[in-house]
Every structure is written in C-alpha cells, then in structure tokens.
Amino acid sequence: MKNIIRSVKGTRDFYPDEMARRSWLVEKLKEASESFGYQRYEGPCLETIDLYAAKSGEELVKEQAFVFPDRGGDPITLRPELTPTLARMVAEKQKQLVFPLRWWSFGPFWRYERPQKGRTREFYQWNIDLIGSDSVQADAELVALAANFFNLVGLKSDMVQILINDRRLMDRKLTYIDVQTEVKPELLKLIDRIDKQPADVWEKNVAALGLKANQIQAVKELLADARLWEESEELSLFFKYVEALGVSEYVRYDPKIIRGLDYYTGIVFEAHEARGDFRAILGGGHYSNLVEDVGGQPLPGVGFAMGDVVVMLVLEAYGLLPAELSYPKTVFMTVFSDDLLVESIGLARELREQGFDVILAEPDKLSKQFKLADRLGVKFALVLGPDELENDLVGVKDLRTFEQESISRSELKSIFNKQK
C-alpha cells in the first residue's frame, strides 16, 4: 500500500454501495417504527460527561467513552449511547410533551473498544422507546415492533429469535433460594455470561460470591427451566399479547437473559441469530425511572437499541441485502459523436425535466460507453445517432435483457415508468 493517511481505528468508510445499504436499512427502520406510530428524533453527538455520571453501566462511561477536553478545557464526551440524552430531552419538556411518547432515532455512537467482527468504535444505532407507560402491553409492543422489522427485511423466525426474561422474576427466584441482596447484581451478571464461560469456571465464580453448593444447583435448575415464565403474571400476560400481535414464532423465553445495563427493572429481551454465529442483534427492556437521574419526575418506559453492524452481517449471511442498489432508476445517455454531443445534452436535459435521473456520457466508442453503463449498473442506455435523429426516434436498450428498440421521444416516459 502506498502512504495513504489512515482512517481512525474502528471507523468505517461508506462507499456509495455501502451507503446505499445503510440508507436501505434506515428505510426499513423507519417503516417498522412508523407503522406503530413512532416519531423520529435526534440529539447531539457531543455531551457533557455529567450527563453520564449518574447513569449507564459505569464501565460504559468510564472505560469506553471517548472523552477529551474542548478548546476551553471542559471535558466533552462523544455519546456512547442515547438513553441519557433521551432522558434529558424528556425531562426538559416533561410538562409539555404528550405521553406516552413513541420515539425512534438512528445515528452515530462511539465506544473505545477493541474492534472485531460486529463491533466497531464508531457505529450507528437504531434506538426506539415508548416512554410514560408501565404496562406489559408496552413491552409487548416493542418486541412486536422488533419482530415486524425482522420480517420486513426478510429475517424469518427460523433465522432470528427474540429471547425474553423478566428481572423481577429472577429477583424473586433468587430470594427464594436465599441469595443475599448485595450479591444479586454480581450473580445476575454471571448468569448473563453463563454461555461464555466453561461450566467449571462459571461454578467457581459463582461459589466465589458465597453461594453454597445446593444454591448453585438451584440456580442451574432455574436457568434450565424453559417454563419458568409461567410463574410470572407479567410474562404470562406478555406472551398472551405477543400472540395477539402475531409474532409468537419470533419470541421465546430464556431465563439466561439479564442484560448488562443497570437501569432495566422489568422485562428484558435480546435478539439473536438462530445459529449463534453472531453477537446480539438488538437488546432492550423495561425501565421504571428513566428521567429521575437527570432531574425530572420518574417516568417508566421500554425501549431497545440495535447496532447497524451485526444486523447487516446477519442480513448478508442470509443473502437478504438487496442486490442491485447502484443505479436502479438512472438512465444512461450515450453520446454518438462529437458532432451529436449537443443533441444528447438536449435529450438528457429533457428527461431530467420530466423527473428522470440521467447520466450523460462523453463522446467515445459506443462499445466503451456501453461497457461503462454496464459497470455502473444502470438499467437503460439510450442511443441518439444519425438514424434516430432523422426519424425523431431514440434507441432504448435494456442492459439486463439486451433488448433494444427504437421509439419516439414522446413514448420514452411511458417506457421508463412501465419498467420502473
């Protein structure tokens, strides 16, 4: 490689093809979000460190946020997540807003982590929240919205599963087996991680928290109980609503789902690719006091976040990314010769005035112009040579079917519209 100045570690360049994919993804998010009446919003990418001081998992802020002094010397944070920003925005207008709020967002975030597959330092995230409701119905709505999004992009329920648990249920069960209150947070973190550690290592870690052998056994039995949810009134209701919402196939109970962020208080969920080859696609849950920490009145809600990286990897693995995105509706206007350049310019202009997208070539051998059109990925190429001009026609070639016909200028519009 030559001495090209390198991009910042963990960032990505979006060349037109990749940008088209991202735009496509945003279209789908928007469609899923709006179908449930959610409105788009956005906050700043720069925040004060104070905003995060009281919230999030401490590690997310202390270890992973990009923090640097601005020119005045005040610490500035590149947002590592959106929830604190959302909390502030809601708190500032708490008296004016109409609750429950249904809001979604898509924008960039930064975390100073070691990059690997599915994880970059700069990434985009779909955030969606329903704020001001404490109902199980709200929880079910968000999960159904996620499932509808998967369905919309072609990820069927045999490819993606949304795993559900409830922290209140787990808390009750741990109390029942005499786990000390102060040990619970650490134990829950270990439960969240059980699939990542070898069984003996995991048991050793749990024992280190002070659990006796019979308690460890009880925890293991809990985590193996796929019907544990039946003991939860909330989860029973939840699954009933999920069925009414028509997304049961996507949803499954899993007692190992806990979630890392501290502010979840009720139902929590995570979406995973079925074969387990990827990190979590999205994660979220119910919180009871979103706004309190930033100075507002307590407000409950439910929401989730989905990074762009993993979902795109999953979509690619299943061949679900739209194939031809480069120039789906652009027309390529060839130039027959230097003499006829002005004629081609004129026709291109005419078509643009009618609302079509037109790339105008430069005079060259027609073979080169067609090859260029082919490589660009346009569908139609137009030819305006002496024969066509004499009869007031235009040669229209469909580059995919290799069929070409000469038609009058006035018919051009209908041809393009018909073929899209």
Next chain:
RNA sequence: GUGCCUGUAGCUCAAUGGCAGAGUGCUUCACUGUGGCUGAAGAUGUUGAGGGUUCGACCCCCUUCAGGCACCCCA
C-alpha cells in the same frame, strides 16, 4: 486493557531462507452503431510499515500499525 492468529497485484489466494506467481478483474485490439461469449497482446507489487539476523528474507527475530478470534464489555 489481556492472550492468540493473520497481513503478498484492484479482489481471492500460492511461493523448503535462493529469479515474487496463479485465477479473476483491468487496459488495448480483433469489433469504424452497442456491454454477455471467444481469441490475441499488455500493464499491475516499497510482500502492511520500521529495524535486526543472514552471502541472501514474503519466509526467522524485535518493534509498530491494521484486521480477525477468545476474554472484557456491549449494539
């Protein structure tokens, strides 16, 4: 932040410490009104970067950068 693996042509990858290659793509021509196929010719490298060992390094050693895997954390 810890441990391990990888880095060679635009792309996918070869090359016992002994002349850096193949496939594909690219350029030109056969083809003076047309991109599919065919044939002919051609171009392409600081072997990620820097240092060391050696008569000689893509290969061995050190440093560094980037990517990947596990941990950590999480989207």
